[in-house]
Amino acid sequence: MDFQTQAVAARGAAVELATLTRAAKDTALHAMADALAASEGRLLQANAADVEAARAAGTPESIVDRLALTPARIDGMVQGLRDLAALPDPVGDVVRGWKLPNGVSVRQVRVPFGVVGIIYEARPNVTADAAGICLKSGNAALLRGSSSALNSNRVTVEALRAGLEAAGVTPDAVHLVEGGRDVTAELMRARGLVDVLIPRGGAGLIQAVVDGSTVPVIETGTGNCHVYVDADADVDQAITILLNAKTQRPSVCNAAETLLVHRDIADTFLPRALQALHGAGVTVHGDPATVAYSEAVVPAGPDEYDAEYLTLDLAAKVVDSLDEALDHIRAHTTGHSETIVTRSRRAADRFVAEVDAAAVLVNASSRFVDGGEFGFGAEIGISTQKLHARGPMGLPEMTSSKYVIEGDGQVRA
Template sequence: MSMITTLAKNAATAAKTIIRLSEQQKNVILLEMAAKLRSNFSVILEANKQDMQAAKEDGLDDAMLDRLLLDEARINAMAEGIEVVASLPNPVGQTRDITTRPNGIKISKMRIPLGVVCMIYEARPNVTADAGALCFKSGNAVILRGGKEALHSSKAIAGAMQTVLKAHNLPEAIITVVPDPDRALMLELIKQKEYIDVIIPRGGEGLINFVTQNSLIPVIQHYKGVCHLYVDKDANIDKAVALLLNGKTQRTGVCNALEGLLVHKDIAANFLPLASAALAKENVKINSCQRAAQYFDSPTVLADTEFGHEYLGLEIAVRIVDDIEGAISHIDTFGSNHTEVICTEDKPASQLFQQCVDASVVMVNASSRFSDGSQLGLGAEIGIATTKMHAYGPMGLESLTAEKFLVNGDGQVRA
């Protein structure tokens, strides 16, 4: 039996041990995991230092380096995320009545764990803590296959959490880190359909496509974040500028950062000069349509087919549209089903936008940066699903469960 098959089989066996734990037991363990991350911060930082050094030598771009970097504040944030997960209601075991049939049998549904979740991700060591906590609370074992960029960091984080599992006589395989980032092993991993129930890839477009095309296991895609802000003709300009700056510049290397700005032609002359000045102050590179170019200093003019890029940096694409229908059409063509924002004081326009835009999160007068599990009240998130399976959008505890039917009778037989 290969190393990968053994690892997957052990995770499947370990998942069975979580089912019998009470919610209180799981919460105690999670709080101890959070404390262990804090007490082990120097070990984790040293591991991250190795990853950062190697990443710089390999020439990783600034966005990837930002995702990879850990400091005491980010480790504390991971610990706080675990504590939030511990405080959330446990979805496992929740039941809901469906119906009582004419023959008297009673039908209900119960939430159950998925089983074994396999996370495949790149330079995101925080995923290790988030996924470990969410999967454990929702009754799942998790296999974590991070990229080589974050391997030392991920092993240190998982090691701290495994120490707590071991102290409670639980198998360390509940949270497993694949120790070798070789792509051939990843290919073997995503074919372990006997032991793994779902694959969740997080990373660049190439990684998502590779996993989707090669997996024998159902894949929940965390696709790229080409997020837009549409400034409607009835927008409050001050709100629009604030939403633009926060969405684009507060943190650039994340999937909920703005990559596109759409502006109604009737407000362009008032809004775009202010937007231009604000973006210039933040050194944001501008790519624009021909109509919007006049409002910016030496922008790169894009053809109609050249929109839709995920820049993950201080760069944005700007387009003037004739109306809200033009904005919706642009998003249909170039969006990535992640997060879209409208700024408007016109309620019918906001309702139309939320109804018609095809994205997992559609916002009115709120920053795209709120498209995040913790910000939406889910605690930590395991990813943002951009494919419409059982989950769509930020995935918290409930998204890591399924429902099974419960049928209760009194000896009824089918005629």
């Protein structure tokens, strides 16, 4: 099926999905989960072919990790669909409502976008997550995964469509968009057929979609996430938070990429922190002040404070004050997640007030910035823009709204 045919079919499906009851959507989600679970063997086989091809092409292991599926990860995809069924349906929720003096009532209610296009790299688990979130929020999904995960995505979408059909819901609610760059460009220009585009991936992909799309884009940004260890930090707590933020899963956007340390605590904190990081396999790229604390520290290049490594690498810098830390973050942040470790309420309050990011954390790991961790269920991504949605995007963020006005014959004077 060519893209134009898929988009028209998705447009038709969106009309049906917008009026589905919660019970019908939840039944479909469980059927999709059942079909995906039944396809585990085929999916693992398809994914093994994708992983083998990626390694043969010299793909970095951080990307291979995103691409690879295991039985546990497939179980997570299946459970993610079931978890969505347990979440409240956002469609029809009243955002606000009031009555005018003339007796006319006004309500703002949540409605689906319609057709959502999602362009993403590797990570075949996104295929199931995105399809499920779109269905629960009443949207049809056009899924444009990367060629590196094509075999995995084909099996996944085949299973999801089979589940929809078994539940009596049109399988045109989910399409896998295949083809070359010309098809991606066609998707980005499909204004009138596609209501919203959401890119998920590296900075290059996101920028290409933002620059080339005539369809409205919700930008999910890259994560150059900072951890600032303040002069008043608890050293043990700071080391624990830093290690978790950097090493718990380094290939994701909410992993720490830059460490800033107040000079007044550097002598106490850095020797221990650098030893712990080195022991965890992290290569630290530091300024001269950081290099002085350990021979294992690699001098940082001029562009490394703007890097999203997505590997066991970390940029580090010693700063003279909270003001310098804030200035550094303003200059280099991607607006994703920024952390301060401190026992000073004043420093924490300033950091929260002055850092411009989708998430600001005080004495907690940036790995918490996740829809699942927030209790949203599966997320479509983490938005770093300021319009419509910012931060982890759960079900409510996958809706728009419309005003419903009800009267009894009133007319405007």
